[in-house]
Amino acid sequence: MRCFLIGIILSVIGVLISLIMWGIDKAYVITGGIGILFIGISMIFSGSMVNGNRMRANFATESAEDRRNRNSVTLHTALIGIPNIVIALLIYFFLN
Numbered sequence: 798m799r800c801f802l803i804g805i806i807l808s809v810i811g812v813l814i815s816l817i818m819w820g821i822d823k824a825y826v827i828t829g830g831i832g833i834l835f836i837g838i839s840m841i842f843s844g845s846m847v848n849g850n851r852m853r854a855n856f857a858t859e860s861a862e863d864r865r866n867r868n869s870v871t872l873h874t875a876l877i878g879i880p881n882i883v884i885a886l887l888i889y890f891f892l893n
Contacts, residue, residue: 800873801876801879803877804876807831807877808828808885811831811881812828812884814827815828822892824888824892825884825886828881828885828888832878832879832880832881832883835881836875836878836879839871839878842867843867
């Protein structure tokens, strides 16, 4: 829940910075960029961006604690990125 709240706070800050820099027409730019950045980090840490052989090797060599930490980072970064993407899409569709 804390990560989701951090995502909402970052999205509000991103919208305010976008409003100051570009006005109401581009209020979604920084918020969308933050969301894409955190979703990208989540995808990288989840291990979904590698081929099958590399994924098999990663699963075979990591411990249960490493897997738990990797899944925790993946979940936390996704929970930060999702509110940013949702707010950017809402602003884009309602203002354009």
